[in-house]
Amino acid sequence: xxxxxxxxKILAKHSKSAVVEPGQNIWIDIDILMTHDxxxxxxxxxxxxxxxxxxxxxxPKKVVIIPDHYIFTADKMANRNIDVLREFASEQKxxxxxxxxxxxxxxxxxIALPEEGHTRPGEVLLGTDSHTxxxxxxxxxxxxxxxxxxxxxxxxxxxxxxxxxxxxFVFDGNLPPYLMAKDxxxxxxxxxxxxxxxYKAMEFDGPGxxxxxxxxxxxxxxxxxxxxxxxGVIAPDKITLDFINAKNKHKVPFTPMYTDPGAKFAYEKVxxxxxxxxxxxxxxxxDNKSFVSEVKGTKLDRAYIGSCTGGKMTDFRxxxxxxxxxxxxxxxxxxxxxxEVAKGLKTEKMHGKTLEQIFLDSGAKMGEASCAACLxxxxxxxxxxxxxxxxxxxxxxxxxxxxxxxxxEVFLASPLTVAASAISxxxxxxxxxxx
Amino acid sequence: xSKIQDVITGKAYVLxxxxxxxxxxxxxxxxxxxxxxxxYKQFGKYALSSVPPSQSGLPKGNIxxxxxxxxxSPYTFIIAGKNFGCGSSREHAPVALDAAGIKVVVAEFxxxxxxxxxxxGGYLVPFECQDRLCEKVCTGDELxxxxxxxxxxxxxxxxTYPLNxxxxxxxxxNAGGIFPYAKQVGMLKS
Ligand code: SF4
Numbered sequence: 001x002x003x004x005x006x007x008x009k010i011l012a013k014h015s016k017s018a019v020v021e022p023g024q025n026i027w028i029d030i031d032i033l034m035t036h037d038x039x040x041x042x043x044x045x046x047x048x049x050x051x052x053x054x055x056x057x058x059x060p061k062k063v064v065i066i067p068d069h070y071i072f073t074a075d076k077m078a079n080r081n082i083d084v085l086r087e088f089a090s091e092q093k094x095x096x097x098x099x100x101x102x103x104x105x106x107x108x109x110x111i112a113l114p115e116e117g118h119t120r121p122g123e124v125l126l127g128t129d130s131h132t133x134x135x136x137x138x139x140x141x142x143x144x145x146x147x148x149x150x151x152x153x154x155x156x157x158x159x160x161x162x163x164x165x166x167x168x169f170v171f172d173g174n175l176p177p178y179l180m181a182k183d184x185x186x187x188x189x190x191x192x193x194x195x196x197x198x199y200k201a202m203e204f205d206g207p208g209x210x211x212x213x214x215x216x217x218x219x220x221x222x223x224x225x226x227x228x229x230x231x232g233v234i235a236p237d238k239i240t241l242d243f244i245n246a247k248n249k250h251k252v253p254f255t256p257m258y259t260d261p262g263a264k265f266a267y268e269k270v271x272x273x274x275x276x277x278x279x280x281x282x283x284x285x286x287d288n289k290s291f292v293s294e295v296k297g298t299k300l301d302r303a304y305i306g307s308c309t310g311g312k313m314t315d316f317r318x319x320x321x322x323x324x325x326x327x328x329x330x331x332x333x334x335x336x337x338x339x340e341v342a343k344g345l346k347t348e349k350m351h352g353k354t355l356e357q358i359f360l361d362s363g364a365k366m367g368e369a370s371c372a373a374c375l376x377x378x379x380x381x382x383x384x385x386x387x388x389x390x391x392x393x394x395x396x397x398x399x400x401x402x403x404x405x406x407x408x409e410v411f412l413a414s415p416l417t418v419a420a421s422a423i424s425x426x427x428x429x430x431x432x433x434x435x
Numbered sequence: 436x437s438k439i440q441d442v443i444t445g446k447a448y449v450l451x452x453x454x455x456x457x458x459x460x461x462x463x464x465x466x467x468x469x470x471x472x473x474x475y476k477q478f479g480k481y482a483l484s485s486v487p488p489s490q491s492g493l494p495k496g497n498i499x500x501x502x503x504x505x506x507x508s509p510y511t512f513i514i515a516g517k518n519f520g521c522g523s524s525r526e527h528a529p530v531a532l533d534a535a536g537i538k539v540v541v542a543e544f545x546x547x548x549x550x551x552x553x554x555x556g557g558y559l560v561p562f563e564c565q566d567r568l569c570e571k572v573c574t575g576d577e578l579x580x581x582x583x584x585x586x587x588x589x590x591x592x593x594x595t596y597p598l599n600x601x602x603x604x605x606x607x608x609n610a611g612g613i614f615p616y617a618k619q620v621g622m623l624k625s
Contacts, residue, residue: 025603027622038465042526045470050614070466077466084468130524130548146526146552147469152613156623160613194453195518199547228521228546285453375462375523399455399522401485406461 003260005166006233007201010141010257014124022165022266030062031123031140033153036109037067039128039146041084046151057092058157061250064096064118065089066109071100071370075378107338107369110134110222110308114214115340117247120254121236126153130225131308131396137217138244139236139256144225164230165266166201166259167192171208173274178431180318181216182310182394182414184208185223186279187271190289198228200266203259208273209234214243215314222309223396226286235259278417278429280392283409284400292417292429300411301389303328303422304403306335306367307374310394310415313344319394319419320358322433324351329425332364333383335372342369362423376404385410392421438609439560443538443580444590445511447572448500449493450486454515455522456549460531461485469530478527479506479534492574500535507536512578515542516569519561520549526556533558539580541568541587541598554604557612562587563599571596 002019004012012020014028035043048055057063065085070078082100089097096118098106106112110131113119121139125132128150135142145159153159169188189196202224209217217234224232236244236256244254278292305311305319316336336342345356345366359366365383373383374395385391385404391411393403398410413421416430423433464481467474483491483500492498501508513519513532519542520528529552532540540553541562553561562580564587572578576591585598601608610616617623 038462039525041468042470045468049470075466081466081468128524130522132524144524144548146524146548146556148526148556148613149551152555152617158622160622194521195544195546198518198544225522228518230547375457377462378466379463397455397457397522399453399457400487401461402457406485406487 003262005201005263005265006139006203006235006257006259007141007166007231008163010122010124011161011163020163022163024163025160026163027158027160028124030126030153030157030159032062032064032118032125033150034064034066034109034113034125034127034132035150036065036069036129037081037085038069039150040065041081042147043128043150043154044084044088046147047154050151051155055155057154060092060094063094063154064113065094066098066106066112067100068108069371069375070377072368072382073378073380078378105339107336108308108311108371111312111337111341114138114247115338117249120244120248120252121240121256122254126150126159131222133224133229133232134218134222134308136221136231136233137214138240139234141231141233143231164199164201166203167197167267168203168205168265170206170268170270171204171273172206172270173208173272175208175211175273178278178416178434179273179276180414180416181212181219183276183279184273185220186281186289186412187276189223189227189287190279190281192227194226194285194287195228197224200229202227202229202232204232204234210237213314214239215312218312219309223286226396278414280417280427281398281412283398283411286397286412292413292427295427296429298427299390300330300392300421300426302330302385302391303332303418304373304383304391304393304395305415305418306333306337306372307395308337309396311335311337311341313341313348315394315415316345316355318415320350320355322416322419322430323362323423324358326362326423328363328422330422332422333367333373334359334364335367335383336369339369373403376402392418392427394418439582441582443511443582445538445578446509447512447514447574447576447578448508448510449569449572449574450513450515451490451493451569452516453518453521454486456520456525456528457522458485459483459520459528460525465525465527469527475530475534476506478531479536482508482531482535493569494573498574506534511536511538513537513540514568514572515540516567517543519545521546524548526552529553529556529558543567554607555613557608560608562601565597565599568596
């Protein structure tokens, strides 16, 4: 049998074929379909229009609904959309609906999915959100789809897909303390461009990847879409399996899979990460790469720490390690991705203070778990850029208008770089604060 | 939408590279539900509203896609550069262009999710060009698309540009989207 990559093997298994090849169109079985408040109502509309008013989803245990985008807003339409989800979840008896205003409320879907045990190695996860690729960190095939595709999956449990060729990125060397996964992925996107992986899978490999904790691996996979990638994937190791087994409360069996020796890659690149410097993406594109050293001193109006890619415990630990004992010089917004992360900020301590206390003492403002200003949203959204100001952010996109105003400028950077910049008011290399 | 027409004519609106879905339909309007016809119309009004003015309607720029209170634009074709539709997976993007009256996009290539959404939802026909048409066509040029022969005629400049064949997406577009297509090929009961 020809050697296949991890992505090809997962797709072959789910199409019940022994072998698949890049470029082939196949029908696959879906393990989990996720949707949220922005795309859920449209998906439900497509589902009902095509399968009938009284149709039932193909498997209620496989449809996960996580409202997260427009939660803490007075916007009537946004609130109406949550009502649509609520009604659908109750009519379909969906066990995994994480409703707003209840104890089950989670926040950002890509972080909530693994926390609640909906991600497993070797599975196929589709979500109506482009950052669904985050879950590739668990050794599964995960990608974003639109409402029509999601409506189709809701009714049938399958979808046609084109098998992507795999690009392989190998990280060698040790990650210095002033760098994070965000620097690595911004460097990759800068090198291959924001269309460099269009239609392709991006597999991350090498000792530098397997030394990362699970949250940092999620940051790598989260941003493959910023290079146009269909999915990002990392082979599961002990760190992955320990995490998954601890979260797999529904006890769903799974089969980890691995790239075969001799599998063909469409592209390979090796990075010595011990030599890399902190990276930013300048406005208005995630591939507009610079080293922090090249733009340091650039005046800023705002700093933002949050989102699926930059609002996890690892991100806040990094930011707090720099902000501790300093005052922010610019408006700084801190938004935990999920309610579980929010709890962590209230309990985990550093230098005898909770992380939340460190942020509040530094003068930062704390928001509630959600997507918040990562994608702009309604005008009363926490942290939204309502004017043409300049912001440095741990989020993943900086296209015009992404965080609100279409003339605002957004720099993307690691939580370490954003924290260092928040306390100095200009773009600052975290090495200035790390002994 | 049903079978693609053989000949499509109308005016061109020209954009550059990396037009992402936030520029096509900004996040603040995603609260409308495209499954509700009256709300579907609203997307047309805000289509392309986050494209910076200097990049709107090339080569000159500063040409609005439609006047502020219009739901439908006077253009039939979008001509764009590389990586059209990158960014978020929102199907509201091809919906917005369709609601604004766009029938065809011609770009050098597309971001994957936008392309799938356009085809599987049957909203518009995404053609790929072989030359960099966003530097050859001007906003306002009258175009005539010959679908079976994959040729785009510019009636204003008298030029003709070859387009790539639609290939495997043609049967889905001709069926009118993934649902009718899946019924045709027996993946879904009619
Ligand atoms: S946090 Fe930002 S990137 Fe992540 S799902 Fe929410 S809006 Fe999308």
